[in-house]
Amino acid sequence: MMNSYPKRIAFIGAGDISLLHAEAISACPGAELAGLWSIDSKLNEEKAELFGCSIYDSAEALVADPSLDSVFILTNLETHTVYATLAMNAGKDVLIEKPVAPNVWELESLKACSEKNGVILCPGHNYIHEPSLHRARELLQSGRLGKLAAIYIHYHIHHPEEVARRYPGVIRHILTHHGYILGYLGESDHAPVAVSAIKSVIHYDEFQGEDLAMVNLRLKSGALAHFCADFAADDHSSDPWTFVVKVIGTDGATRFSYRDWVENKPGVVHSHTWSAYGWHIREEVRHFVEECLGKGTAPLSTIDDAITAQRIIEASEQSVAEQREVEL
Numbered sequence: 001m002m003n004s005y006p007k008r009i010a011f012i013g014a015g016d017i018s019l020l021h022a023e024a025i026s027a028c029p030g031a032e033l034a035g036l037w038s039i040d041s042k043l044n045e046e047k048a049e050l051f052g053c054s055i056y057d058s059a060e061a062l063v064a065d066p067s068l069d070s071v072f073i074l075t076n077l078e079t080h081t082v083y084a085t086l087a088m089n090a091g092k093d094v095l096i097e098k099p100v101a102p103n104v105w106e107l108e109s110l111k112a113c114s115e116k117n118g119v120i121l122c123p124g125h126n127y128i129h130e131p132s133l134h135r136a137r138e139l140l141q142s143g144r145l146g147k148l149a150a151i152y153i154h155y156h157i158h159h160p161e162e163v164a165r166r167y168p169g170v171i172r173h174i175l176t177h178h179g180y181i182l183g184y185l186g187e188s189d190h191a192p193v194a195v196s197a198i199k200s201v202i203h204y205d206e207f208q209g210e211d212l213a214m215v216n217l218r219l220k221s222g223a224l225a226h227f228c229a230d231f232a233a234d235d236h237s238s239d240p241w242t243f244v245v246k247v248i249g250t251d252g253a254t255r256f257s258y259r260d261w262v263e264n265k266p267g268v269v270h271s272h273t274w275s276a277y278g279w280h281i282r283e284e285v286r287h288f289v290e291e292c293l294g295k296g297t298a299p300l301s302t303i304d305d306a307i308t309a310q311r312i313i314e315a316s317e318q319s320v321a322e323q324r325e326v327e328l
Contacts, residue, residue: 005029007293010062011036012083013074014047016268017097020278021072022051024285031289037062038075059083063090069293070120073097077168081106084121088113093120095288099176099313100124100306107310111303120292125301127177128184129283130276132256136247137185139254146251148190148223153178154241159211159231161204163269169209171199171316174229179309180301181245182217182225191308192225194218196325197316202232215316218325234271242274 007030011018014036025031035054038044048055056062063071063086071087073080073096081101087094094114100123101107114121127133139145155174167173182192195217199210211231218224228241235241243258263273291297315326 005294006032007069007289008032008034008067009070009072009289010034010053010056010065010068011072011074012038012059012062012087013072013076013097014038014040014043015074018047018051018074019268020281021074021285022047023278024282025289027282028286028289030294031285034065034068035062059086063087063092068092070094070288077102077172081110084110085113088117088119088121091117091119093122093293095122095124095285097124098126098180098306099172099310100303101310102172104307104310104314107303107307111307114303120296120299121303122288122292122299123180123301123303123306124284125177125180125184125299125305126277126280126284127181128300129280129287130256132254133181133184133245136245136254136256139252140185140190140247140249141187144252145247145249145254148186148219148221148247148249150223150246150248151182151185151190151225152244152246152248153181153225154228154230155243156228156230156233156235156241157243157270157274158234159269161207164204164209164211164231165207167209169199169213170211170229170231171197171213171320172313174231175213175215175227175313175316176309178215178227178229179312180305182312183305183308184301185245185247186219186221188220190219190221190223192217192312192328193220194325194327195312195315195319197319199320213316213320215312215319217312243276 025033037056070093197215199213215227246255258274261275267273319326
């Protein structure tokens with residue numbers, strides 16, 4: 001047994017996503033938010049007061065604190081590898097927000113670093129903590145849905161251009177979720193073997209990133225998958241595809257939808273609050289603290305799954321650039 005609670009956690013990064021992680025830690029009896037650091041001193045003060053935690057002088061000082069059990073990397077994508085490596089080399093278990101790294105090479109270096117230091121490395125793959133996806137996985141893998149025919153994963157949530165500028169475009173920012181969900185549902189039997197992608201810009205005036213992308217994938221089993229990521233428009237039709245996962249087999253089908261849990265109040269960015277997202281992060285943190293840190297079990301989605309998802313992203317970008325199907 002590896003218990004010994006509470007697990008003391010600190011954040012490197014204090015942006016919007018830190019709000020949900022702090023809320024998740026406060027809801028987890030076995031966890032304590034000890035402190036944070038980011039490059040923005042004003043933001044550090046605001047968030048530390050809000051969360052009731054300490055501020056470290058630097059990332060180096062944070063990871064050197066012997067009282068910390070784990071570090072959450074919540075910075076911009078381009079700095080994930082630097083800070084995660086720093087933390088793991090200091091012997092800290094690490095959770096990294098998605099996308100975990102900008103390329104496969106950096107992901108593989110993170111995997112090697114975690115193995116060298118004997119620490120836990122958990123990608124921030126929060127959607128797979130949704131019970132509907134647990135049931136879908138069990139139904140699919142047990143054969144109760146018959147032979148898999150198709151998997152659809154759609155995301156249609158408008159983002160203003162000033163918000164979208166924080167991100168690298170929908171392929172990298174959103175389709176990463178789709179990639180690891182596909183991996184979680186299907187495992188090796190339904191691994192993607194080929195990718196065909198297209199992208200477009202619908203409502204941005206200056207930002208160069210795409211706000212709409214669609215990807216078709218051929219799977220090892222012969223089944224097909226379709227991804228869509230859309231910052232251009234909300235879906236307010238009678239059966240909205242705000243965020244939906246649909247699995248169709250020859251003997252049955254299942255789905256998960258954001259629209260099953262809606263609060264009629266604005267979120268930080270969106271027109272409504274989609275309750276499932278925050279709940280997924282809460283459950284991700286609970287699993288990380290209780291199962292990974294507490295019992296030494298592996299994350300539900302591993303760094304190998306992050307590598308597979310990144311291969312899909314890079315193949316999608318290659319497919320867009322070369323206007324052809326790309327084999328994985």
